[in-house]
Amino acid sequence: MRGIEGLELVDEEPVAPFAAPATERLPVVPSLPDRALEQDEHAARRTLRRQVARLEQQLSIAVADDLLAGARGRLQTDVLAAPAGVARLQSLGELERRRDELVARLTEVEARRTEELHNRVLLREMYRDPAAYKHTRLETSDLAERGCRVYEVVPRFGLVGILGGWWRVKVSSGCPLAPAASSFAGDEARHTDGRPRAARPVSGVGLSPGAGGRRTRGRAWRRSSPAGRGRPARGAARGPRGCGSTGGSGPGRA
């Protein structure tokens, strides 16, 4: 608003062809008294600071409530915030940006809550009629729950289930094991993405991708064991245990 009143005082000059745009040639115009402007701006900043404080409080409550309820990922945000700078007095524009960021964060939290509510309803429906939600997959983070469970609608007995229309909700529980530290695991484990390498199968038998299961793995150990007693050799890395999943294959399952 600064200087708008004074624009009428600018003398109109005949605009020459190919002259610079008129806005660039505007002289400095008299404006409202600085003191009044400062007071207005000061009041606006005060109002914005109050809004920022209130929004921050609302966001803190929302985030803390969600985290206490077990919702993961609520601290992650897609809102692009201005890079954290240094502590200084903020101008009017900067305070507005801060306020808008907080509003966007709050909106995002509300949107996630709505989505999670929708997902909970969807899970109920998946249990009620699995065939209507084939291959639908929900994780606990989608439901704002604790743990690492995955709910997935899968056919019973693979192809038989698909042909017979026999679907069920499979719950996979347990979190993936933490990868081994490379400094302890050595080069071999490093090449296997941090996991200890399983006993190497004899050619023609053993661990084809997706052919998980204890019998297959046990056979591989038997064959590779120098003693041939069905146990892995001492020091040989074993596959990860205690993942907690019922069925499935490989250590990387949910």
Added chain:
Amino acid sequence: MAGLPDDPPAEEGEGPAQLGWIEAEIEDEFPGLALVTVEVPCRPTRTAPWVVHRLTDLANRITGPYALRVRQLPVPALHRAFYRQLGLDPDVRRPPLEQALFDRLWSGGFVPGGMPGDALLVGLLETGVAVWAADAAALSGPLGVRGARTGEELWTAGQVRPLAKGELVIADADRPVARIFEPLAPPFAVGPTTRRVVLYVLQVPGVPALDVQESLNTCRKLLRIA
């Protein structure tokens, strides 16, 4: 610089609690902001066993749910709001109490680091108000809050770094001492040769004076006994 009215009687060698100066522009924006300082005798020593015991008790009280809920408590919430108003993100650069709780959860306890640091930590954990200690011998004149000027520098993490113009700093009469809400670096940090320290608290707008006094008195008492 004026003595606070409700200040308890100072022990021998202790100065009265005083209000530091605030630059006019900052005071205009944040009328409730205050800097409370007090000068006390202090020798850097090992932490006494009973202070270690107190720290352990405090550490045992801190749980994950408490750390999550702490941002809703009045004093930390005011700090978070103040951080936002200054253009800081409290989720990135944590306020003092949240940082202390984070460290506790990260390391599994409070490792005693010697006095006066542990006294300041106890004061922070019990009241939520952070206290910092500056070597009185390195300061010239009373402490205050102002914006950094062009070309000013500050020791941070072992090296001199320029301050951004307008950045809020704690300063003495001559030069900036520390960024606000950040620990001090040499030559103002407490060292082996320190004999007297200036304890200061930045009272964020809205924080009750009672909490500020309580925090300062806790530190003073611990330093006095130690």
